[in-house]
Every structure is written in C-alpha cells, then in structure tokens.
Amino acid sequence: MATAKTLPAELAARSFTISEGRLSGISPWRSKAKDIHVPSRGIRVPVGPQQSLLERVRPYTELGTPDTVSHYSAAALHSLKLTGSPALGGPTPVSGLLHLTRPGSAAPRRRGVIGYRARLEPADVVMLQGVPVTSIPRTLLDLAGTGALTLEDLVVMADDLVCEHVRYQHPRTARVTLEELVRYAGNRRPVAGLRLLRKSLGLVRVGVDSPPETRLRLLFGRSALPVFEPNYVLLDQQGAPLWIDLACPEFRLAVEYDGGHHLTPEQQLADALRNERTIGAGWRQLVINKLDVRNGESWVLTRVRQALRAQGWPG
Numbered sequence: 001m002a003t004a005k006t007l008p009a010e011l012a013a014r015s016f017t018i019s020e021g022r023l024s025g026i027s028p029w030r031s032k033a034k035d036i037h038v039p040s041r042g043i044r045v046p047v048g049p050q051q052s053l054l055e056r057v058r059p060y061t062e063l064g065t066p067d068t069v070s071h072y073s074a075a076a077l078h079s080l081k082l083t084g085s086p087a088l089g090g091p092t093p094v095s096g097l098l099h100l101t102r103p104g105s106a107a108p109r110r111r112g113v114i115g116y117r118a119r120l121e122p123a124d125v126v127m128l129q130g131v132p133v134t135s136i137p138r139t140l141l142d143l144a145g146t147g148a149l150t151l152e153d154l155v156v157m158a159d160d161l162v163c164e165h166v167r168y169q170h171p172r173t174a175r176v177t178l179e180e181l182v183r184y185a186g187n188r189r190p191v192a193g194l195r196l197l198r199k200s201l202g203l204v205r206v207g208v209d210s211p212p213e214t215r216l217r218l219l220f221g222r223s224a225l226p227v228f229e230p231n232y233v234l235l236d237q238q239g240a241p242l243w244i245d246l247a248c249p250e251f252r253l254a255v256e257y258d259g260g261h262h263l264t265p266e267q268q269l270a271d272a273l274r275n276e277r278t279i280g281a282g283w284r285q286l287v288i289n290k291l292d293v294r295n296g297e298s299w300v301l302t303r304v305r306q307a308l309r310a311q312g313w314p315g
Contacts, residue, residue, distance in 0.1 A: 005030060013049040017059045018042050040111045053077060057098050058131050060113065067108050068125055068132045070116060071099035071146065074139040077128060081160040082143075082153070083211045101134065101142075116142075118191075136161060136176050137184035144200070145193025152218055154200035159208040165231050167243045170209075178204055207231025212257050212293060213245050216300070223301055226250050226313060236277040244278075251311040252283040255304065259290065284311050 006012070008024045016024075021031050021044060032038070037045040043059050045051075053076050061067050075082055100108045101116040108115030124138040134142060140157065143149055158181060164174040178201070185198045203221075207230045208214050220228045225248075232247030234254070246255040258271065271287075278285040286307040292300050308315065 007035075007046060012046055014051060014055050015039075015043060015045045015059045017062055018044065020059070020062075040113065054129060054131055057100075058129075060098060060100060060108075060110075061132055065102060065108065066104075067100040067102050068120060068134055069099065070101035070118075070134040070139065071114070071142050073099040074134045075143060077133050078136050078139060080136075080139065080143075080157045081211050082149075083156060118142075137181055140181070141185070141188065141191070141193055141197050143193070144197040145191065151196060151200050151203070152215060154197060155203045155218060156211045156214045158200060158204040159214045160211070162204060162206050163208055165207050165209075165243070167231075168241075172209070174206070178206055205230050209245065210257065210259065212259070212290075215293075216255070216257060216288060217246055219297055219300065220246070220304065224315070225301075225304065226308065226315075228255065234278070234281055234283065237280045240277075242274065242277050242281070248308065248311075251308055251313050253304075253307055253311050254278050254283050254285045255307075256285060256287050257289070258287050 007026070011021060011024055011026070018031060019042075030036075031044050035047050037047050039045055040060070042063050045056075053073065057069050057073060061069065069077065072082075096112075098113050099116070100113055101118050101120065102108050103119055104117065107117040120134070120138070124135055125132050126135045127133070133139075140154065143157075144154055158178075161176050162174045162178040162181070163172050165172055181204075182201050185194065185201055188194055203218065205217065208217065209231070213230065217228060217230060227250070228246040228248050230246055232244040232249065232254075234242045234244055234247065236242050244254040245257050247253070248255075256271075256274075275285050284307060286303065288300060288303070292303065305313075305315065
C-alpha cells in the first residue's frame with residue numbers, strides 16, 4: 001500500500017484551505033489521506049499538531065467570502081473575562097464551534113460554524129496576525145445581543161478591559177478606555193444588545209482588578225450599603241500608599257478579596273502586614289475569600305454589614 005507523501009513544512013502544522021494545498025503541490029487524493037482531517041468543506045487540518053484558535057479559524061476567513069471572526073470566538077481571541085455564564089468561562093452551548101459574521105443577506109452556513117449576518121463598519125474589524133476579527137467594542141455589543149449574558153457578566157468584562165492603576169509591583173494599563181467604549185455605544189444605531197451594553201457601561205469602574213471584585217462591588221451597590229470605591233489609595237502612618245480593593249471612606253472600612261494565591265506563606269505574611277498598616281491608618285479591614293463567596297450573597301452581606309456597624313454605620 002502506498003504511503004502518503006509528507007506534507008510541505010508550511011502546511012504540516014496548521015489548518016489550510018484546499019487552494020493553499022493546491023498551490024503547495026498537494027493533489028486532491030493527498031488532501032483526503034488519513035493524516036488529514038476535514039472539519040468543513042474547503043478546509044483541511046493535519047492530524048496531530050495542536051493549534052491555537054487563531055490558527056484554526058484563519059482558513060475559514062480565506063475562502064473567498066468576507067467572513068469575520070466574531071462573538072464567542074472573537075471573545076476568546078481578545079481574552080475577554082467571560083466567567084460564570086454559559087460562555088467561555090465554562091461549558092458553552094456552542095462549545096468548540098467557530099463563530100463567523102458575514103455582511104449581506106446570508107450568514108455563513110457550514111459544518112463546525114455558527115454563522116451570523118450583520119453590517120460591520122470598518123472600525124468594527126481589526127486584524128490579528130492577518131485574520132479579521134471583530135473589535136473589542138463590537139464583540140461586547142455582539143455578546144450583549146446573544147441573550148446568554150447578564151448585565152453583571154458584561155460589567156465584569158468591561159471592568160477588566162478598562163482597568164488601569166499604578167499599584168506597586170502590579171501596574172496595569174487599560175486595553176481600551178471606558179470613554180472609548182461609551183463613545184462607541186453612544187454612536188451606534190439601535191441593534192440587539194445595545195441597550196444592555198449601554199446600561200452595563202454605566203456600572204463600569206476603572207481600577208477593578210478581578211471578576212470577583214467586580215461582582216462584590218455590584219452586590220454592595222444593589223444592597224443599600226454605603227458607597228464603596230474600587231482601587232482606593234489609603235496613606236498609612238508613614239505616608240506610604242496602601243491600595244484597597246473596595247473601600248468605604250465614609251466608615252473607614254477596607255474590603256479585600258483574597259484569591260487562591262493568598263494561601264502561600266509569603267503572601268500571608270504580606271497580608272498580615274497590610275492589615276497592620278490598615279489598622280494603623282485608623283481603618284478596619286475585612287477579608288472576603290472564595291469560601292465566603294461560595295457560601296452565598298447573604299453570607300457575604302452579613303459579614304460586610306457587621307463590619308460597617310462596628311465602624312459606626314447605623315444601617
């Protein structure tokens with residue numbers, strides 16, 4: 001039995017179109033050999049090599065149709081914080097499928113693809129290593145229009161995108177500014193998801209470092225508690241800055257969310273010093289962790305209310 005000819009180096013480790021294969025000298029027979037997978041018409045994938053999502057989706061945008069990577073696929077490529085929803089943070093209703101948007105009268109229809117039809121403005125599309133992908137603002141709008149995400153989910157994503165601060169050892173720069181997102185949403189014509197996106201942007205705050213911090217902030221905001229500010233800078237007794245995750249200046253309460261990395265001995269020592277500095281500045285510190293969150297909102301709110309009352313809150 002004849003052995004299949006080795007694939008050219010430029011095609012051996014990535015997905016490619018039939019046209020690319022033909023240009024590289026691959027015959028129709030060779031493109032159907034057992035070491036090549038056919039996920040969809042016109043697409044060929046060498047069996048074995050692991051590929052990134054960008055490598056997988058690239059040939060689908062090179063088939064002669066003006067398709068753009070969008071929705072959940074675009075969210076993955078932009079590394080959006082889709083957590084706690086039937087999206088990229090967990091099992092998805094469309095797990096493993098690719099999302100493509102096409103202008104015109106018909107959406108893409110092919111195996112392995114969820115297709116959409118929409119008008120995309122030039123500013124709605126960016127190129128990632130030569131692959132057309134919906135921009136971050138457009139991707140947020142598309143996700144808001146799916147009906148699968150909550151208001152809180154969108155705030156979590158946007159909080160992460162606009163986060164910037166100069167915390168010691170952990171500075172961050174915004175990937176897109178809140179002003180840019182608000183301007184984008186304000187200039188859009190009414191489409192599915194636009195109202196939800198605009199509402200979510202009204203709740204976004206700059207400086208929030210993690211999804212749990214966003215969810216805690218939103219929980220406090222809808223629970224008749226005093227105002228909590230994210231990324232608050234408190235000066236300790238030596239005049240050195242101490243950054244607080246969520247601060248209530250009115251009652252001098254500092255709420256910190258501690259994730260799994262706070263369990264290391266080194267971090268626990270740092271946390272103990274942080275608590276001493278907070279107390280020395282005349283504030284009270286309350287630490288919320290993953291176990292508190294798992295116990296539910298009522299548990300978390302009870303702890304926060306008790307700490308606020310100890311600081312003089314009459315609620």
